[in-house]
Amino acid sequence: MNTPRTVLITGATSGIGEATARLLAQHRFRLILCGRRQDRLTTLARELAGNTEVHTLCFDVRQHAEVAKAVASLPPVWQAVDVLINNAGNAHGLDPIQTGRIDDWDAMIDINVKGLLYLTREVVPGMVARNRGHIINLGSIAGKEVYANGNVYCASKFAVDALTRGMRIDLNAHGINVTAIHPGLVETEFSLVRFKGDAERAAHVYQGLEPLRGEDIADLILFALTRPPHVVIADLVVLPRAQASATVVHRK
Ligand code: NDP
Numbered sequence: 501m502n503t504p505r506t507v508l509i510t511g512a513t514s515g516i517g518e519a520t521a522r523l524l525a526q527h528r529f530r531l532i533l534c535g536r537r538q539d540r541l542t543t544l545a546r547e548l549a550g551n552t553e554v555h556t557l558c559f560d561v562r563q564h565a566e567v568a569k570a571v572a573s574l575p576p577v578w579q580a581v582d583v584l585i586n587n588a589g590n591a592h593g594l595d596p597i598q599t600g601r602i603d604d605w606d607a608m609i610d611i612n613v614k615g616l617l618y619l620t621r622e623v624v625p626g627m628v629a630r631n632r633g634h635i636i637n638l639g640s641i642a643g644k645e646v647y648a649n650g651n652v653y654c655a656s657k658f659a660v661d662a663l664t665r666g667m668r669i670d671l672n673a674h675g676i677n678v679t680a681i682h683p684g685l686v687e688t689e690f691s692l693v694r695f696k697g698d699a700e701r702a703a704h705v706y707q708g709l710e711p712l713r714g715e716d717i718a719d720l721i722l723f724a725l726t727r728p729p730h731v732v733i734a735d736l737v738v739l740p741r742a743q744a745s746a747t748v749v750h751r752k
């Protein structure tokens with residue numbers, strides 16, 4: 501039997517990351533679960549421990565020093581990360597450019613772009629040294645098309661798209677697969693965060709259609725991780741049936 505691969509998932513406390521942790525645990529991947537909410541990490545780790553080995557790391561991806569310290573704190577048996585899933589991210593606000601809030605802009609750029617870079621910088625040198633690994637970046641349909649008031653969130657996800665392509669080129673000679681997954685509407689805590697806890701406004705985003713679920717994206721991540729060695733899933737756009745583009749959504 502093959503040795504189980506070790507997967508580090510950022511943003512494992514909710515939504516797509518949590519669903520991915522559950523699915524990969526069923527398939528016996530060893531999991532390093534990351535997020536800022538230690539209580540959720542502990543509960544999830546306890547739940548998944550029956551299926552696989554789990555380690556948790558609690559840190560804020562915005563803080564490079566915290567990222568570096570967390571990765572350096574991994575016990576020797578957890579240090580060889582085979583798969584990095586750069587999933588942590590959110591939209592903050594939905595405002596036109598002329599009235600956007602600076603702290604929302606900072607959050608999106610610091611988490612979605614710089615956080616992804618910090619994790620990559622701390623984890624990928626080990627992959628290069630071992631000449632194997634897989635990076636999966638969570639982009640978005642918002643990284644392929646711009647929509648009204650999406651400005652900075654879209655820019656952060658366009659950056660994820662560009663960074664994914666850059667990583668694929670730079671790591672091409674080092675045996676490392678690089679995948680980006682770009683979902684449309686997925687019902688998670690995403691809209692609750694975007695609208696700062698306004699549950700009614702968040703629910704409205706998914707009204708009149710069947711959105712994707714975190715499990716649908718987890719399924720694609722598992723698919724990307726289980727292709728034969730000569731196959732790389734490079735770039736995937738996935739939408740709910742009711743969505744044709746970032747802005748065209750058919751609601752009943
Ligand atoms: P959720 O809000 O449900 O999950 C976001 C996760 O990111 C949480 O686990 C959260 O953990 C983590 N996170 C947020 N900020 C930080 C931070 N500063 N430091 C560490 N972790 C952080 O949203 P989704 O599951 O929907 O989002 C996951 C990814 O998918 C994001 O990159 C998002 O942009 C992308 N995406 C989502 C879509 C959607 O419609 N939902 C569509 C397309 C892409 P904690 O709060 O514990 O730190």
Ligand code: 8X3
Binds near residue numbers: 641650683685686
């Ligand atoms: C999340 C999808 O369309 O709300 O990235 O930006 S969208």
